[in-house]
Amino acid sequence: MRKQREKHIFAQRGSIVRVLFYLNAAYWLFLSITTIVKMIDDGNGAFPIVLIGFFLLLNVTAMFLSGRLLDQQEKWTYIFALVVAVLNVALASTGIPDVYYLIALLIDVIILLVLLSLRNIYFK
Numbered sequence: 001m002r003k004q005r006e007k008h009i010f011a012q013r014g015s016i017v018r019v020l021f022y023l024n025a026a027y028w029l030f031l032s033i034t035t036i037v038k039m040i041d042d043g044n045g046a047f048p049i050v051l052i053g054f055f056l057l058l059n060v061t062a063m064f065l066s067g068r069l070l071d072q073q074e075k076w077t078y079i080f081a082l083v084v085a086v087l088n089v090a091l092a093s094t095g096i097p098d099v100y101y102l103i104a105l106l107i108d109v110i111i112l113l114v115l116l117s118l119r120n121i122y123f124k
Helices: 002-041 046-069 075-093 099-117
Strands: none
Touching: 002 046, 002 075, 002 099, 046 075, 075 099
């Protein structure tokens, strides 16, 4: 009975967190493009634009991979997703005066809370 309940909880919350990771990856892609466009408009040099663009793209890729890898019920996939979520909360909090970053921070915190609720399933 307990095993069935765990599977049901994992299916529900796992689906929610995967969708949130994919949604957040798409949102950060939008946020990355707007940040780079703002940097170009402000007249920043090419090197900082390329560097920030690279790291923002790396962030989007890590979020997409986190959502993709959570299907596997292995500890390392959970830890990877948890690290990505924590780093994303830190990254989103750097741009807090901007409404776009507040939305990203809200999504990141929700992802983190749902991930924390799944820890017992990954660490049995």
